[in-house]
Amino acid sequence: MHLQKLFSWLLVLVFMSVIVAGCGAPGLTAIEFVPQDANLIASIQVSKIINDRDLRDAYDEFEKEPGQPQTVEEALDELVGETGIDLRDFSEVVIFADITTIEQVDYLGVIIEGTFNEAQFIGNIEQEAGEELATSDYKGYRLYTDEVEEFGITFLTDRMLLLGTMEAVKDAIDVSKGDREQIGGIILDAYNRLGDALIKFAFELPEEAREALTEELVPGEIPISLGAFADIDIVGFALNKEAETITIQINPHFLSADSAQDAKDTLIGAISLFKGMLEVPEIKELLGKIEVSAADSWMTIAFEITLSEIERLTETFQP
Numbered sequence: 001m002h003l004q005k006l007f008s009w010l011l012v013l014v015f016m017s018v019i020v021a022g023c024g025a026p027g028l029t030a031i032e033f034v035p036q037d038a039n040l041i042a043s044i045q046v047s048k049i050i051n052d053r054d055l056r057d058a059y060d061e062f063e064k065e066p067g068q069p070q071t072v073e074e075a076l077d078e079l080v081g082e083t084g085i086d087l088r089d090f091s092e093v094v095i096f097a098d099i100t101t102i103e104q105v106d107y108l109g110v111i112i113e114g115t116f117n118e119a120q121f122i123g124n125i126e127q128e129a130g131e132e133l134a135t136s137d138y139k140g141y142r143l144y145t146d147e148v149e150e151f152g153i154t155f156l157t158d159r160m161l162l163l164g165t166m167e168a169v170k171d172a173i174d175v176s177k178g179d180r181e182q183i184g185g186i187i188l189d190a191y192n193r194l195g196d197a198l199i200k201f202a203f204e205l206p207e208e209a210r211e212a213l214t215e216e217l218v219p220g221e222i223p224i225s226l227g228a229f230a231d232i233d234i235v236g237f238a239l240n241k242e243a244e245t246i247t248i249q250i251n252p253h254f255l256s257a258d259s260a261q262d263a264k265d266t267l268i269g270a271i272s273l274f275k276g277m278l279e280v281p282e283i284k285e286l287l288g289k290i291e292v293s294a295a296d297s298w299m300t301i302a303f304e305i306t307l308s309e310i311e312r313l314t315e316t317f318q319p
Contacts, residue, residue: 028156028176030043030092030094030111030113030160031043031094031183031191032175032182033094033111033156033160033162033172033175033176033182034094034096034109034111034172034175034182034183035096035168035171035172035174035175035180035181035182035183036180036181036182036183036184037098037107037171038096038097038098038107038109038168038183038187039097039098039099039100039187039203039204040095040096040097040098040099040201040202040203040204041094041095041096041183041187041188041191041201041202041203042094042095042096042199042200042201042202043092043093043094043095043191043197043199043200043201044092044093044095044198044199045091045092045197045198045199046087046090046091046092046093046114047088047090047091047092047114048198049198049199050072050076050087050088052241054241054244054307055241056071056072058307059071059072059075060072076088082128083124083125083128084121084123084124084125084127084128085121085124085125089114089115089116090112090113090114091113091114092112092113092114093110093111093112093113094110094111094112094113095108095109095110095111095201096108096109096111096168096172096183097109097168099203099204099206100204100206106165106167107165107167107168108164108165108168109162109163109164109165109168109169109171109172110162110163110164111156111160111161111162111172112160112161112162112163113159113160114159114161115159116155116158116159116161118155121161122144122153125144125153129146131146131147133145133146133153134146134147134149138154138170138173139173139174139177139179140177141154141155141156141173142154142155143169145166149166150165150166151163151164151165151166151169152164152165152166152169152170153169154169154173156172156173156176186233186234186253187202187203187204187234188202189253190202190234190235190236190251190253191236193236193251193298194236194237194238194249194251195238196240197238197239197240197249198239198240198241199238199239199240200236200237200238200239201236201237202234202235202236202237203234203235204233204234205232205233205234205235210229210230210232211230226266227262228254228259228260228262228263228266229252229263229266231254231255231256231259231263232252232253232254232263233253233254233255234252234253235250235251235252235253236249236250236251236252236253237249237250237251244306244307244308245304245305245306245307246304246305246306246307246310247302247303247304248302248303248304249300249301249302249303250300250301250302251298251299251300251301252298252299252301253297253298254297254298254299255297256297257294257296257297259297260294260295260296260297260298260299261294263294263299264292264293264294264299267292267299267301268292271287271290271292274287275287275288282312282313282316282317286305286313289303289304289305290302290303291303
């Protein structure tokens, strides 16, 4: 297995966990290593997700294809066997990237907080990748790289692992040394507004995505103007779970307060219109749970649903 494939495996499986779910500056948290060049930042509370009993039960009971892991423990063990990486050692994963273009991401970093044995971790990576990683020094950090130096791995602290494309990894090290600015501005404001959540992310909306948003959000025959949504520049999203309640929060930031207010009015009108058009009571009930508000240049879309409500909906729409 090449290191690039191994790196891709890690990212995919960290995100799949949602379904169930050194040296340097020890005072810094993971988000404080993220460089200003990133226009996407995300946090996944891995340990909370994979240890949540409701989410584990949901995965275990979910109908799976033959050959797929039947339980969370089997899935975690399979990941260890495939990559040498055990998600049970992770507490939080912070991802940062440059998504200026949707088609390709060449700038990507992953900061993992957890419990690590550096020699054992690197040994597992080398064993599963089938190649020995090269080592070098970058500003006092031991940097592990693949043969073509596309990806790098380093330990920022004894509890913080950094891996990603070489430019992103070196930029994060530069931040730790004070040679590069940390991420800031509206995108960090959007991230912080989301508070504590199992999953949260904030990103700058690429121009092509803005155009697609106004063209495809609703069918053309529905008389709703989406012009205000073209002024969205940053989007924040959070998913959380407290007891049996799942909450979703979306915070778009607009170029002006007027656009935020117009978008709020448009969305409230659209929800009312769809509630009037639809004949399925369960969908009407879901739409009634959506709360929309606006303040200054921010709009907030909030939605809550309980696990029992999700179960009833699943039974209702199950073929």
